[in-house]
Structures are given as C-alpha cells and as structure tokens.
Amino acid sequence: MVHDSVIAALRLAAEQDPGNPELRLHLADLLLQAGKAEAALEQARAALNREPDNVRALRLAAWAADEAGETDAAQRYHRLHDALTGVVQGTAQGVAAPVNTPLRAEVFPDPANEPEPGSAAEQNAADQRWDLQTPRVTLADVSGMQAVKQRLELALLAPLRNPELLKMYGSALRGGLLLYGPPGCGKTFIARAVAGELNARFINVGLSDVLDMYLGQSERNLSDVFALARRRAPCVLFLDEVDALGRRRSQMRHSAANVVGQLLSELDGAKASNEGVFVLAATNSPWDVDPALRRPGRFDRTLLVLPPDLEARRHLLELELRSRPTEALDLPAIAARTGEFSGADLSHLVSSATELAMQDAIRQGKVRPIRQADFIRALKEVRPSTRTWFETARNAAQFANEDGEYDDLLAHLRGKPSGR
Structure with a gap:
C-alpha cells in the first residue's frame, strides 16, 4: 500500500514544480493505488492542461474518472486517447457507444476496414502504442x-x-x-x-x-x-x-x-x-x-537500488547544473551533505537553490550566478524524501524476511555490509 507520507511529499513537490507533468502523473498513479480517484483525476487534468496530447495523462484521466464515477468524462478521455494512439475500442470489450456520439465511427468501426487478426497491419498498429x-x-x-x-x-x-x-x-x-x-x-x-x-x-x-x-x-x-x-x-x-x-x-x-x-x-x-x-x-x-x-x-x-552514493551525487549535481550560471561551487561539499537524497531530491535541491538566486536577482535588478550560499540556504528547507520509505521498509523487512530476501536492506539499515 502507498504510504500517505510519500503522497504528501509528492504533492509538495508538485506544488513547487507545477509545470512538471511527469511528476503530476506519477502522483496520480500513486493516488489511484491508494483509492483516491478524485484526487488522481485532479492531477491528471492538471497535466492535460499543460500537455493536452499526453497519452499517459489521458489514460490515467480515463481510469480515474471511471473510478470516481464520472462515466461520461471517462468515455471522453478514452476516446481522445484512442484517437491519438490509433486504438479502436468496440463492443468486444463490453462497452456500448454513447448515444449520438460524434465519434460513432470510431466506437463501431466498419469490419471491412479492420486489419485481419494477426496480420502485419494489426501488429504494426499494436506496436505503435508502445515506446x-x-x-x-x-x-x-x-x-x-x-x-x-x-x-x-x-x-x-x-x-x-x-x-x-x-x-x-x-x-x-x-x-x-x-x-x-x-x-x-x-x-x-x-x-x-x-x-x-x-x-x-x-x-x-x-x-x-x-x-x-x-x-x-x-x-x-x-x-x-x-x-x-x-x-x-x-x-x-x-x-x-x-x-x-x-x-x-x-x-x-x-x-x-x-x-x-x-x-x-x-x-x-x-x-x-x-x-x-x-x-x-x-x-x-x-x-x-x-x-x-x-x-x-x-x-x-x-x-x-539505494540512494546514489557520494560519487553519483556529485555527478548528478554536475548534470543538473551544467546549463545554469554558477560561481565557486564546492560540489563535493554539497554532495557530502546529501547522504540520503535520491536523484529526484537532488534535482529538487538544485531547483530550490536556483530559485533563491533568481529571487535575489529580481530584487537587485541584475542577473547573478548560483552560489554556495544558495545551496546552504536550500539545504535548510529541502529534506530527503527517502526517509519515509526507509521507515516503512524497516517494518516490512523485519517481519517479512523469512527467506533472507531483505538481508541487503536490513544490513544497510544497520549501517554495516551484508554477509551475502
């Protein structure tokens, strides 16, 4: 089951980065798993407002609307999804077409125009749906x-x-x-x-x-x-x-x-x-x-797969900062202070430091680079999201490790190497 603290952390991240549709869709996925269909639909719609042709957002919106009891909305999202992906849904899946639908030809296609089952045309149409x-x-x-x-x-x-x-x-x-x-x-x-x-x-x-x-x-x-x-x-x-x-x-x-x-x-x-x-x-x-x-x-x-180690954190920070103006940054020192940070947390940290530099530039009326002081301030506000996962994982691993499959995790939690 998805822990509420994980959802809360993702909600906060989505609020701080509202223009990130992938973050919203990941949150929508977790909300659906938690049985919160209406909240999931809200996140999927927010992603669609920014990217109306996002196929994943349309699929999530259709599923969330159906779970929330918004049948008409679910059918609309599903038809839009199918129109973009070239997938045709018919009565074989047990769904009746809505009355007076303008997309009736899509919902009840002419059998003469359908590719033969197992044909190369049908396989190619199916293949295009997958990345x-x-x-x-x-x-x-x-x-x-x-x-x-x-x-x-x-x-x-x-x-x-x-x-x-x-x-x-x-x-x-x-x-x-x-x-x-x-x-x-x-x-x-x-x-x-x-x-x-x-x-x-x-x-x-x-x-x-x-x-x-x-x-x-x-x-x-x-x-x-x-x-x-x-x-x-x-x-x-x-x-x-x-x-x-x-x-x-x-x-x-x-x-x-x-x-x-x-x-x-x-x-x-x-x-x-x-x-x-x-x-x-x-x-x-x-x-x-x-x-x-x-x-x-x-x-x-x-x-x-644990949070990135010191070398990986330094490299990830370099990648996040390569297209941003910086000055006299001590990346090894920053990496050393982010021991529990995931890759996503490091990205959030860089975004937060960048925002602080931008706010200062707006106040002063001139552009300035991102400095070490911006990261020091950002580290006071940004906390690693992995802590809630480790809290949940500790309880689960301790009581479900009969065959030793979580030995690596428990060894990490104890702070010493595994014997395996």
Whole structure:
C-alpha cells in the first residue's frame, strides 16, 4: 500500500514544480493505488492542461474518472486517447457507444476496414502504442553504485554473455529480476542501461500503459506488449511500479486480479517462448507484490537500488547544473551533505537553490550566478524524501524476511555490509 507520507511529499513537490507533468502523473498513479480517484483525476487534468496530447495523462484521466464515477468524462478521455494512439475500442470489450456520439465511427468501426487478426497491419498498429527504444546508455553511464553493478553482472549479464558456460552446466537463465528501493533512485535508468549492455531493444511499461477501464482490455494490453518483446528479441521488457500491476490478489478486485493471472501466464511463456526476452521490474514496495510473482522462474531475484552514493551525487549535481550560471561551487561539499537524497531530491535541491538566486536577482535588478550560499540556504528547507520509505521498509523487512530476501536492506539499515 502507498504510504500517505510519500503522497504528501509528492504533492509538495508538485506544488513547487507545477509545470512538471511527469511528476503530476506519477502522483496520480500513486493516488489511484491508494483509492483516491478524485484526487488522481485532479492531477491528471492538471497535466492535460499543460500537455493536452499526453497519452499517459489521458489514460490515467480515463481510469480515474471511471473510478470516481464520472462515466461520461471517462468515455471522453478514452476516446481522445484512442484517437491519438490509433486504438479502436468496440463492443468486444463490453462497452456500448454513447448515444449520438460524434465519434460513432470510431466506437463501431466498419469490419471491412479492420486489419485481419494477426496480420502485419494489426501488429504494426499494436506496436505503435508502445515506446520501443534502442538505448545508447550502458552501465558505464551509471555513476557510482558499484554494488548494484556487480550484482547485475553476476546475476544477469555474465550468464547472458556466456551462453556456452550455461550450456556446459546444463543450466538456463530463467525468470526476471526485481529492482526495489526508494522512489527516484534511478531504477528505470539502470534497466535502460542493462538493455544497452545487451545491445537489446527496451520497452518501458508503466501502470497506466496496461490498466484499462474496458473489460478484458488490460489483459490484452499485457499480451500485446509481451508479443512485441518476443518479435523484437533480444529485448528488455521493463515493468515499472509492478507492485501496483502485480499486487497481492487478496487486496484487489476480481477484474484486477485477472491482470495478475495474465502476467503470470506471460512470464511463464505458457503460449509462446520468452527466449531473448529479459524481464526486469521495479517497485518501491516489494512486500506488496503477489507471492506468485516471486516464485522460481518469475521474479525470483531481487536487487536493492539505494540512494546514489557520494560519487553519483556529485555527478548528478554536475548534470543538473551544467546549463545554469554558477560561481565557486564546492560540489563535493554539497554532495557530502546529501547522504540520503535520491536523484529526484537532488534535482529538487538544485531547483530550490536556483530559485533563491533568481529571487535575489529580481530584487537587485541584475542577473547573478548560483552560489554556495544558495545551496546552504536550500539545504535548510529541502529534506530527503527517502526517509519515509526507509521507515516503512524497516517494518516490512523485519517481519517479512523469512527467506533472507531483505538481508541487503536490513544490513544497510544497520549501517554495516551484508554477509551475502
């Protein structure tokens, strides 16, 4: 379950950076998970006010409006989403077209104009819905985080680079890898870097990309993206916020539990081989993931992604400041004072210091660079958002560590290296 303090922190960040639609949409995702559909709809609408053609915002708005009981609004958002993505919804999903709708031709298309099931035209139309990338980044582009890189090398990359060795030992690399840790610490970037290491395609799948208000469409979305990954193998399929997508079925409605069942089927390769498809997932709450997804052959390996270390923090600060005017900054000193900061927190810190410099420039009537004093003032106001996550994680890990899967986390919390 999403902790209220995390939502509160994201609300504050959205208020301080109102022009950031991605931040609002992430908050909307979490609000939906927490059952706060009306608040989620408000955030999705705010994102649409800035980017009316944002497909993710339209999908979230449709889902939130449906959960909030605003059926007419949900249908409007869904039709706009479909018009932008080229997806056609019909009565096969059990949804009747609204009376006198101007988009009736979209809702009830002419069967003669539809591509044949399984045809290249239908596959191409489905493929365009997903963000298929060819990453140019590798783990060399990930600053610091040596422990994460070493675990990735041992658990995933080395076996993939040495298929003959696997064959010699009569073994096969099965199952997926689950990245977990505080939000904003680079799990998505690491997954993209893994794809770059393997010279593979990369598909980033979020909660709003899969879940759909139409009956049965969520399961079809999952099937479609796995089919795309198989056709474009080698491919890294990255499932973001998998705790929401694959939440414990005891906590979900029946229709949402069906999505977990579909995900299990796809991971098992029940209908098609997953050879060449490497499934990575990320979550802030691994303890909320359905136990069936953690069984051997599925997400049976975990990797803790902690806030950036000293080297990584200094590098992230450099990246954030490279296009801003600065003067006599001691970045190592700033990095040393941000020990619990996530990447997102560091970005917020730089924005806050920049705002202080801008306010001073407005008062004086002349532009001045960002100085060390601005960061010292900003550090008095900006606090690391990871603290609330660690508080929640401590309780969860202590009572759910029967098989030792949270040993790394508990060792970090104790402040000494793991024995593993």
